[in-house]
Amino acid sequence: MGVCQAAKIQLSASERKQLGKIVRGHKSPVRDKLRAQIVLDAARGLSNAVIAGRNQVVVDTVRKWRGRFAVKRLAGLKDLPRSGRPPVFTPVQVAEVKALACQMPADADVPLARWSCPELARHIVDAGVAEAISVATVRRWLAADAIKPWQHRSWIFPRDPAFAIKAARVLDLYSRVWEGEPLGENEYVISSDEKTSIQARCRCHPSLPPGKARMMRINHDYERGGATAYLAAYDVHRAGVFGRCEPTTGIKPFMALAEQVMTQQPYASAKRVFWVVDNGSSHRGKKASKRLAKRFPNAVMVHTPVHASWLNQVEIYFSVVQRKVVSPNDFTDLAEVKDRLLEFEKRYNATARPFRWKFTRNDLDDLLARVDQHQAAETVPAEAA
Incomplete structure (x- = not known):
């Protein structure tokens, strides 16, 4: 039975420079420094056992990153895509929460003037949309579509006939x-x-008056x-x-x-x-x-x-x-x-x-068109009733 030979590593000047930069970088993640150092040691002709001893890792770890670099070069030192944790909530639940945030609380028989993320999270559980949900999750879902039900803005509907x-x-x-x-x-x-x-x-x-680090x-x-x-x-x-x-x-x-x-x-x-x-x-x-x-x-x-x-x-x-x-x-x-x-x-x-x-004038025409659409949308349900 033949002995598995370690992959030979030869670095270009550019690769050596990038690997050295990772190893010396103060903000480089520890895992990236380790992988770069393994490749640099391999390029010096050291065996996997020696490299493992120098970096205090097992031989399999050296073999893994040495082999990946030999095949994919620098791209091989990155982690492979991961599937991540299975989703806890379904797309239907996410859509229901966003739809609820776009309704007035009174329509859901909730005695509030406007929604907040904690109140939404509480109502989602009370309404049976989800068994449990955190306020941070609700906030993240709403932020994805820039939905901010806790904010409001007053406006005046044009009532002048002319x-x-x-x-x-x-x-x-x-x-x-x-x-x-x-x-x-x-x-x-x-x-x-x-x-x-x-x-x-x-x-x-x-x-x-204002001063250093002090407002008026x-x-x-x-x-x-x-x-x-x-x-x-x-x-x-x-x-x-x-x-x-x-x-x-x-x-x-x-x-x-x-x-x-x-x-x-x-x-x-x-x-x-x-x-x-x-x-x-x-x-x-x-x-x-x-x-x-x-x-x-x-x-x-x-x-x-x-x-x-x-x-x-x-x-x-x-x-x-x-x-x-x-x-x-x-x-x-x-x-x-x-x-x-x-x-x-x-x-x-x-x-x-x-x-x-x-x-x-063009903006005025657009405004009046939106007003007409709004009035038409309000008229249709009334006629249907």
Whole structure:
């Protein structure tokens, strides 16, 4: 009976370099270091018994990795694919859990406002979908399809019968188009609204500035120092803001803002100035349009649809004011609030650029198509019943 000869190993310069790198690597797994060292020793002509003694392993281990390298080279030092542990849950159970997460808890007779992974895991067992399941398993299944039932977002369904017409009119103005005709150089678009009830909260302890490894700290207790309304008009294409503070909102404060803007150039001598406003009480309906046109004949008021203030670009400016000026709210008195708002307005105008408005007529058509599909889906079950 012949003796089994050990496979002869001859390394190229590249292979020797890669094996040496594995052996010397501080982050190389121990098993990879062992396999690489076995091959390097084999390339020096050492016998399997000697290699086994040097690396403190059995001869069969040396023979295994020496033989694999001789056949597949570096690829032979990797572990073969393994079948792994048999699945505990069936694909049907996984689908049932995901379907349950996409339902309202009330539909499953569970007294919850929204699902969480622990509550889902509990209900899965109670409903008999699985005998036992961990919260981590539920979380992993939902993450695979980016299902997050614990999150929610509020939205408003378009209820204005003329939503499409009004929204398209506003979007056309942002594109410098009115009734199918491009606007001239002497025509402007103003977006206007009010930010109501900006309070002056005087903290009972002075706010502490940030420091090393420490964020700014604001005392929770405060005394109310009154509130003001901030009215602003934003030139959509020239990126200029005109604002004023008033004790409250109303027709007179809004007309004062219009007076402030329309008596300045280039608006005073403009051919037309379009005022995009929402349906607030200060500028609602045809009366407000006639009132503005009577005072300024070149002014044209354009209303956004009901519950669609997001179409009004000045709301973007107000969000900037909220983040950079008002929050956190820490003012000694109401005069400080007004001064900071008006000073920030000057600072903003110094570097202002038009907003990159991305919602176009095509996006509006897509939105209305989705709304129609949603309404159709709700109508079919009702008719079937």
